[in-house]
Amino acid sequence: MMLKVLALTVLAALPAAAAEDLRGTGDLGLIVEREAGSLLVVDRSERAAIGRIEGLGDLSHASLVYSPDERFAYVFGRDGGLTKVDILTRAIVRRVVQGGNSIGGAISDDGRLIAVANYEPGGVKVFDAETLDLVADVPMGSKTVGIADVPGSRFAVATWDTGEVWILDHSQDPAQPVITRLEGIGANPYDALLTGDGRTYIVGLFGEKGLTAIDLWQDPPQVTRFLPDYGKNQPDLPVYKMPHLQGWTLADGVFALPAVGLHQLLWVDAEGLTEIARTDLAGQPVFALARPDKREVWVNFAPPDNDKVQVVDVLTQQVTDTLTPGKGVLHMEFAPRGREVWLSVRDENRVEIRDTRSREVLGEIEARAPSGIFFTDRAHRTGL
Amino acid sequence: MxxxxxxxxxxxxxxxxxxxxxxxxxxxxxPLPERQAELRHMVRQDCGSCHGLRLTGGLGRAITSEALAGRDPVDLMDVILDGMPGTAMPGWRPLLTEEEARWIADYLLTESE
Missing domain, CATH: 1.20.5 (Single alpha-helices involved in coiled-coils or other helix-helix interfaces)
Structure with a gap:
C-alpha cells in the first residue's frame, strides 16, 4: 500500500520534474571576466549569477554574439580565440585560435556564419557557426574594426590603417564572398556601427575630425562625410580610452554620438547628418547608449572619470543625473525593455543593477573584474 | 704607470x-608602494585598453619587456608623458608625475609575465 502510494507520487512528480529541468534562455546573459578568462552566466529575473564558464583565454576587450536560438554564444577574445559556449550546460563546445589578436566579430542574419575582425594578422576570417571550420579568409592589409552583420549574409568592416570600408556578401557562395571596397572613408577609423534597420553604417574617425555615413540601401553604397569640423576650434583633450560606437542610437530621428577628444555628446539629425546640439559631459565618453525606449542616453567615461555615469535627457539634451557606481565602470547593458540597467564595476569586482527610472540600486552580483555584459536578446537585433 | x-x-x-x-x-x-600598486593596475587596465591586458598589443603596439628590449627608459618616459603625435597614444602628463612615468618605463622594461 505504502509502496503503491510512493510509486504514484513518483509518477505524478515525473513530468513536473522534467518541466522544472527545462528552461528558456530569454532572461539569461553572459558577463565577461576579462582577467580570469571566464564568463559569468546570469539570470536577469533572479538578478543572480547561475554559473561560470572557464578557460576562454585572454578576454581583455572581449565581445560576443548569440546564436538565433539564444543557447550558444560566440566569444571573441583578444588572443585571437573564437570560442563557442553553451549557456545551458555552461560548457565550451568548441574553441579555435584563429588569429594573433582579434577585436570583435559578428554573426550573419541567418545565423550560419561567424565573422571575426583581426588586428593581427588583420583582415577578416569567416567561420561556420556550427563547426567553427574556416569558410573564408579575407586579408585586407590592415587592422580591422567595427565589424557588423548587414542583412543578406553580409558583413561590413572598416580598416584602421588604410581608411576603407569593405562589404563582404556571402549570400551566393559563403566561401567566395563578393567584395565591395569603399576607399577614402577617412583617416584611422577606430570603430563603426550599423543602425538597427541595417541601412546606415557609421564610421568614427580618430585620425581626422568628423565621421562617415554609408547608406547601404543605395547601389553602390553612398558615402557621406559629416560633422567635418566638430571641435576644430578647441584643443583636443587626451583620449585615454577609445569610444565605442555600438549602441549609439537613433532616438527620435536623432543620433547621440560620443565626441573624440572633447568631453561632449554630439546630437546629429539622422536625415540631414547635421549637428543640432551638444551636451557637456564629465569626461571623455566611451559608450553613449540609448535606453531601449529612447527617452534617455546613458554615458560612461574613459579614465580618470570612469567611476561615473551620466544620464542625458533626449528632449532637452541636458544631463539629468550624474551617478557614481564605483571605480572602473566599463560597460552598461539594459534589460531588453529598459526597466533596469546592469553596470560592470571592474575595480570593485561587482556588477551593479539599477532601476533606470528611480536610479535606485536593485541588486549586486560578485564578478571578477567584469567588463562586457551581454543579454541574450541581442540574438535578435541587427548590428550588435 | x-x-x-x-x-x-x-x-x-x-x-x-x-x-x-x-x-x-x-x-x-x-613612488610609494601603494602608488606602485596603483600604477601597476593602471598599466594592466588603462594602458591595456589599447596595448592589451597582457601588453601583447592591440590598437597600440606590444609593450612587453621583450617587445621593448633595448629601448631607452628616458625615451619611454617621454612617450608616456607626452604621447606620440599622429598616433592614438595620448600624453599621460595630466595623470602622472615624471617620476611615476619613469617608474612605469622601468617597470615595462623589466617586468615579464
Missing part, C-alpha cells in the same frame, strides 16, 4: 659618483 693608476682611480671615482646619482634619483623619485 702612474698615469694609468690615476686614470683608473678617476674612472672608479666617476663610477661611484654615477652610482650615487642613480641611487639618489631612484630614492627621491620612486
Amino acid at each position: 702612474e698615469l694609468s693608476l690615476i686614470r683608473t682611480v678617476l674612472r672608479a671615482g666617476r663610477a661611484v659618483a654615477l652610482l650615487l646619482l642613480v641611487a639618489g634619483a631612484a630614492d627621491a623619485g620612486s
Whole structure:
C-alpha cells in the first residue's frame, strides 16, 4: 500500500520534474571576466549569477554574439580565440585560435556564419557557426574594426590603417564572398556601427575630425562625410580610452554620438547628418547608449572619470543625473525593455543593477573584474 | 704607470659618483608602494585598453619587456608623458608625475609575465 502510494507520487512528480529541468534562455546573459578568462552566466529575473564558464583565454576587450536560438554564444577574445559556449550546460563546445589578436566579430542574419575582425594578422576570417571550420579568409592589409552583420549574409568592416570600408556578401557562395571596397572613408577609423534597420553604417574617425555615413540601401553604397569640423576650434583633450560606437542610437530621428577628444555628446539629425546640439559631459565618453525606449542616453567615461555615469535627457539634451557606481565602470547593458540597467564595476569586482527610472540600486552580483555584459536578446537585433 | 693608476682611480671615482646619482634619483623619485600598486593596475587596465591586458598589443603596439628590449627608459618616459603625435597614444602628463612615468618605463622594461 505504502509502496503503491510512493510509486504514484513518483509518477505524478515525473513530468513536473522534467518541466522544472527545462528552461528558456530569454532572461539569461553572459558577463565577461576579462582577467580570469571566464564568463559569468546570469539570470536577469533572479538578478543572480547561475554559473561560470572557464578557460576562454585572454578576454581583455572581449565581445560576443548569440546564436538565433539564444543557447550558444560566440566569444571573441583578444588572443585571437573564437570560442563557442553553451549557456545551458555552461560548457565550451568548441574553441579555435584563429588569429594573433582579434577585436570583435559578428554573426550573419541567418545565423550560419561567424565573422571575426583581426588586428593581427588583420583582415577578416569567416567561420561556420556550427563547426567553427574556416569558410573564408579575407586579408585586407590592415587592422580591422567595427565589424557588423548587414542583412543578406553580409558583413561590413572598416580598416584602421588604410581608411576603407569593405562589404563582404556571402549570400551566393559563403566561401567566395563578393567584395565591395569603399576607399577614402577617412583617416584611422577606430570603430563603426550599423543602425538597427541595417541601412546606415557609421564610421568614427580618430585620425581626422568628423565621421562617415554609408547608406547601404543605395547601389553602390553612398558615402557621406559629416560633422567635418566638430571641435576644430578647441584643443583636443587626451583620449585615454577609445569610444565605442555600438549602441549609439537613433532616438527620435536623432543620433547621440560620443565626441573624440572633447568631453561632449554630439546630437546629429539622422536625415540631414547635421549637428543640432551638444551636451557637456564629465569626461571623455566611451559608450553613449540609448535606453531601449529612447527617452534617455546613458554615458560612461574613459579614465580618470570612469567611476561615473551620466544620464542625458533626449528632449532637452541636458544631463539629468550624474551617478557614481564605483571605480572602473566599463560597460552598461539594459534589460531588453529598459526597466533596469546592469553596470560592470571592474575595480570593485561587482556588477551593479539599477532601476533606470528611480536610479535606485536593485541588486549586486560578485564578478571578477567584469567588463562586457551581454543579454541574450541581442540574438535578435541587427548590428550588435 | 702612474698615469694609468690615476686614470683608473678617476674612472672608479666617476663610477661611484654615477652610482650615487642613480641611487639618489631612484630614492627621491620612486613612488610609494601603494602608488606602485596603483600604477601597476593602471598599466594592466588603462594602458591595456589599447596595448592589451597582457601588453601583447592591440590598437597600440606590444609593450612587453621583450617587445621593448633595448629601448631607452628616458625615451619611454617621454612617450608616456607626452604621447606620440599622429598616433592614438595620448600624453599621460595630466595623470602622472615624471617620476611615476619613469617608474612605469622601468617597470615595462623589466617586468615579464
